[in-house]
Amino acid sequence: MATSVTPPSLPGSAGSAGLVLADTVARLRRAMRRAARAADPDCRLTVAQLEVLSCLAAASGARPSQLARHLRLSPNSVTTLVNALYARGLVSRSRTADDARAFALSLTADGQSALARWRRTNAILVHTALTGLEEHHQRVLAEAIPALDVLTQAIDALADAPPHIEEADDDSTVAAGR
Numbered sequence: 001m002a003t004s005v006t007p008p009s010l011p012g013s014a015g016s017a018g019l020v021l022a023d024t025v026a027r028l029r030r031a032m033r034r035a036a037r038a039a040d041p042d043c044r045l046t047v048a049q050l051e052v053l054s055c056l057a058a059a060s061g062a063r064p065s066q067l068a069r070h071l072r073l074s075p076n077s078v079t080t081l082v083n084a085l086y087a088r089g090l091v092s093r094s095r096t097a098d099d100a101r102a103f104a105l106s107l108t109a110d111g112q113s114a115l116a117r118w119r120r121t122n123a124i125l126v127h128t129a130l131t132g133l134e135e136h137h138q139r140v141l142a143e144a145i146p147a148l149d150v151l152t153q154a155i156d157a158l159a160d161a162p163p164h165i166e167e168a169d170d171d172s173t174v175a176a177g178r
Contacts, residue, residue, distance in 0.1 A: 032122060040121045045114065048073075052081050053090065053107060053115045060106040063096070067105070072159065090114055 033047065045053070055067055062070075068078040082105060085091040090111035093103040107115065130138055 032125065035125045036118065036121050039125060040117065043114070043118060043121075045118070046081075048077075049081055049085055050115070050118055052078070052085060053111055056091065056105055056107050057112070057115055061104045063102055063104060085111065 037043070051071060052067060055070055056062060059066070059070075064078045064082055065075055067073075067082070068075045071078065073081075082091055082093075086093060088110075089108055092106050092108050094106070096102045096104050130141065133141070
């Protein structure tokens with residue numbers, strides 16, 4: 001089920017380009033998940049579980065409440081995810097020194113291996129897809145990486161900002177000269 005979207009034109013409305021980029025990113029994420037599942041059907045982890053593993057790879061020793069805040073999930077959801085990962089031997093729990101009721105979480109060797117396998121599968125998929133592109137498109141994508149990194153950092157910073165998202169009105173955006 002492929003959909004065709006006209007690429008954004010840079011002189012156009014930033015709101016329109018933002019909508020097209022958001023749609024493109026969403027379609028890319030879906031395509032990556034589908035292709036990764038097809039390439040590695042034995043991976044039985046959900047996207048949310050993989051997110052927890054990724055967070056723990058970056059912040060070993062985090063508490064479930066810290067993961068919940070970082071992932072913007074309810075503590076109960078994170079507990080459910082962690083319990084499933086723990087039952088599979090992908091996450092270890094250890095009591096914290098300052099609170100006997102609290103647990104610090106870390107990846108086990110199996111958890112590190114599962115995350116590395118998922119990342120490797122995704123890297124292979126991207127590499128395979130890129131090598132099938134025309135040289136011009138490969139060059140354009142390579143040149144866009146620094147801008148995409150900056151965009152990723154800017155979007156990630158929004159997760160730490162107070163919750164307030166305004167609906168972009170394309171007409172008002174254009175009229176305001178933005």
